[in-house]
Amino acid sequence: MSHVLRNHPTVSALFLLWLGLWIVMVATWLYDSAGYTVGMPMPVFFIFLVAPLPAGLIAGWSKPSLRSGAAAGLLAGALFGAANLAGNLLWGAVLFIRGRIPPNQPFTFWEGVAEALGFLVLFVFVGLVLGSIGGLIGAALGGRAGRRAVV
Numbered sequence: 001m002s003h004v005l006r007n008h009p010t011v012s013a014l015f016l017l018w019l020g021l022w023i024v025m026v027a028t029w030l031y032d033s034a035g036y037t038v039g040m041p042m043p044v045f046f047i048f049l050v051a052p053l054p055a056g057l058i059a060g061w062s063k064p065s066l067r068s069g070a071a072a073g074l075l076a077g078a079l080f081g082a083a084n085l086a087g088n089l090l091w092g093a094v095l096f097i098r099g100r101i102p103p104n105q106p107f108t109f110w111e112g113v114a115e116a117l118g119f120l121v122l123f124v125f126v127g128l129v130l131g132s133i134g135g136l137i138g139a140a141l142g143g144r145a146g147r148r149a150v151v
Helices: 002-007 009-028 042-050 052-060 066-097 109-150
Strands: 037-039
Touching: 009 042, 009 052, 009 066, 042 109, 052 066, 052 109, 066 109
Parallel strands: none
Antiparallel strands: none
16 A cells, blocks of 8 residues: 555645545534534535545545546546545444443334435535546646746
């Protein structure tokens, strides 16, 4: 893994962005007075939702054209959205193992699966859109900076 991160700065930057978001999520998670999970604060949820925009910008920065920047951003945004949900599911498993899920949880197992799939669709769709916008911006700014350095 360190070989990949060392030789691929885009992957490294995306991983660090994802890790930073995950740390923010864990640090700001809300609990009730009994110590049970209440959830993520709404501002942090919106940060997670728009995070594919900078992910797309990072992915599109080194691309030579707007089209390739948008494509790289689209892929990075969708994968970033899915990775965000994966991090949330992992945190949910940690909370479950630590006994922080209330015993009177209103969801059945299948309702929880349906909710996770719904969030997966939301995060991936928003990731596709915002990632491609970020990729366009990244390619425009990165390409412009590269042309200026050559001239």
